[in-house]
Amino acid sequence: MHVRKAVSADAQELSSLLNEIILAGGTTALETPLSAAEFADWFIDGEFPLVCHVAEHDRMLVGFQSLSSYGDPPRGYADIATFARLTPKFPGVGRALFPATRAAAEELGLEFINATIRADNVSGLAYYAKMGFEPYDRLVQVPLLDGTPVDRIKRRFKVSVSPHT
Structure with a gap:
């Protein structure tokens, strides 16, 4: 598995991947499919994406x-979103992606990476726990x-900033 930065040309394939997850339901707070242009704006080259x-x-x-600054997170925070293809499934996608995301967070000078996960997303909760994200808040009964109503669990990862930053 090869990891690289996303480019605008990836938006069509990635929006299809994401839309399959949205339509399957049960794991993402996103509920409306995105066009390729919307995907690029939300995740690659719009106002809020920091890195993808x-x-x-x-x-x-x-x-x-x-990593995104959408929703005006606290200073030093960015929100993370992780999605892996449903069909065919490829184990280890999130584990393969996280080192690059973590390195980008360090380069950006972030203190924390925030993950907001639906409480019914068992695999998402397990993934972020394995990556070292600690629970710190809960949004109750978000419709x-x-x-x-589905609770949202907020977990954060402390980014270790290197001494030269």
């Missing part, structure tokens, strides 16, 4: 991970588009 990395396997994009 993709994982490739045999020229297929199998996942992506982004989905259909009105179903």
Whole structure:
């Protein structure tokens, strides 16, 4: 698996990957599919994306991970989003992406990476725990588009800033 920075030309394939996850439901707070242009704006080259990395396997994009300043996070924080292809599945996508994201967070001088995960997203909660994210807050009963209330668990990762920054 090869990890690299995302480029605008990746938006079509990545929006398809994300839309499959959105339509499957149950793991992402995103509930409305995105066009390729919306995807590029949200995750690659819009106002809020800080960095986005993709994982490739045999020229297929199998996942992506982004850092964003959307929603005006506290100073020194950025939000992370991680998505891996549902079909076919490729184990280890998130683990492969995180070192590049962590290095980018250090370069950006971030103190924390924030992950806000649906409480019913068991695999997402397990992934961020394995990556060293610690729980620090909970948003209670956030309604989905259909009105179903689902808690959001907030976890953060302390970025170790190198001595020369």
